[in-house]
Amino acid sequence: xxxKTQYKVGAQFRYQKKWGQNFLINPRxxxxxxxxxxxxxxxxxxxxGTGEGNLTFLLVQKAGAVIGFEIDPRLFSLTRxxxxxxxxxxxYQGDFLQFSMSDLIESFPGFNYKMVSNLPYSISSPVLFKxxxxxxxxxxxxxxxxxxxxxxxxxxxxxxxxGLLSLAVHMRMKVEKIMSVSRFSFRPxxxxxxxxxxxxxxxxxxxxxxxxxxxxxxxxxxxxxxKKIGKTLSRSLALPQGEELLTQLGIDPALRxxxxxxEQWICLSQAIAEQKEGGAVL
Numbered sequence: 122x123x124x125k126t127q128y129k130v131g132a133q134f135r136y137q138k139k140w141g142q143n144f145l146i147n148p149r150x151x152x153x154x155x156x157x158x159x160x161x162x163x164x165x166x167x168x169x170g171t172g173e174g175n176l177t178f179l180l181v182q183k184a185g186a187v188i189g190f191e192i193d194p195r196l197f198s199l200t201r202x203x204x205x206x207x208x209x210x211x212x213y214q215g216d217f218l219q220f221s222m223s224d225l226i227e228s229f230p231g232f233n234y235k236m237v238s239n240l241p242y243s244i245s246s247p248v249l250f251k252x253x254x255x256x257x258x259x260x261x262x263x264x265x266x267x268x269x270x271x272x273x274x275x276x277x278x279x280x281x282x283x284g285l286l287s288l289a290v291h292m293r294m295k296v297e298k299i300m301s302v303s304r305f306s307f308r309p310x311x312x313x314x315x316x317x318x319x320x321x322x323x324x325x326x327x328x329x330x331x332x333x334x335x336x337x338x339x340x341x342x343x344x345x346x347x348k349k350i351g352k353t354l355s356r357s358l359a360l361p362q363g364e365e366l367l368t369q370l371g372i373d374p375a376l377r378x379x380x381x382x383x384e385q386w387i388c389l390s391q392a393i394a395e396q397k398e399g400g401a402v403l
Contacts, residue, residue: 142193144172145239145265147306150317155179157299157319158237158263165232169217169248170241174200180237181207186229190217218247226257234258239265242311246286249274253293256329262294262320265302271316279382285343289336292327292383294320327387335390342378349375358393366392 145151154176160166160183171177171189177200180187189212191197197214204210213220226234234257240248245266252262266274275298276282277291290296299317304310327335338358345353351374354363364374370388372381381389 142172142196142241143307143309143311145175145302145306146173146308147302150300150302150306151175151179153300154237154239154263154265154317155183157317158235158261160184160235160237163233164235164260165226165229167222167234167236167238169236169238169244171200171212172196172239174203176237176239177204177210181210185209185232186211188225188229189213190215190220192216218244218251222251222255222257233260235260236262236264238263242267242270245270249286250289253289253332254329259322263299264318264320265315266318267311268301268314268316271298271318274318277382278386279380281379283379284346285336285339288339288383288386289332290320292332292335292386294322294326296320327383331387331390334394335386338390338393339378339386346378348377350378350381351375354393360393360396366396 158164158166160180162183162185164184165186165188166180166184168177168180168187168189171191173196177187177189181204186209187207189200189210191200191212191214194214197212201212204212236252236259238248245264249264252259273282273284274287274290275296276284276287278288297319299319302315302317304312304314307315341357342350342353345357350372351364351367354360354367354374360366367374367389370385370392372385372389
């Protein structure tokens with residue numbers, strides 16, 4: 122008889138490292154993920170990487186609808202067969218990063234949109250950027266990620282460990298650590314532990330047009346993060362008066378990108394836009 126919580130692939134299954142196949146098998150942690158996401162019948166839940174279907178099986182019992190993505194055709198079939206009795210599961214075989222989420226979501230009006238996933242480590246960053254840069258009104262995002270990655274996301278801009286991703290997240294979302302998860306909660310066990318993160322949009326989140334303007338500047342500065350921002354502005358962004366501009370904004374030109382807070386990034390990107398576009402304000 123199949124254990125519905127820990128539905129196992131066959132003994133001959135070959136795990137694919139390139140797809141980050143480390144399947145969460147700890148029932149307590151699986152239940153905690155669903156509870157943390159507060160999944161209910163009014164929710165449309167997006168799951169990236171259904172794997173063996175352990176999390177999917179719990180989500181379809183709670184959510185109004187679940188859109189699942191699985192790149193491995195073997196696991197796609199496994200999840201489909203396991204959850205065949207649930208008409209609210211819409212499963213897609215392929216790379217989530219290649220799908221237009223907006224097109225899919227349009228087919229499900231009236232739901233609260235949530236993402237709940239045990240993310241493959243190799244695509245954690247691009248998936249999170251895709252979420253942040255989409256126009257979908259996410260209600261909540263609950264993700265299992267590698268511990269080191271999670272710590273970078275949690276680190277707010279202005280702290281030493283912060284980077285481009287943490288800046289992007291903190292402009293749009295409030296991020297919380299729900300729990301640490303041992304590597305032995307997965308099969309096969311990865312080399313590192315994980316953390317469960319919960320992200321919810323700020324009431325006054327930075328709007329997309331301003332977010333994109335900030336990220337355009339931030340990508341340049343973080344590409345040379347060991348250099349002082351004044352010099353990078355002058356050389357890489359073709360702003361001869363870069364240091365003077367920073368001084369006018371009350372920002373020390375000798376700082377490095379990780380030292381800047383969110384409000385400083387916003388002021389800087391707006392000032393650069395005004396200089397380059399003849400006073401246009403984003």
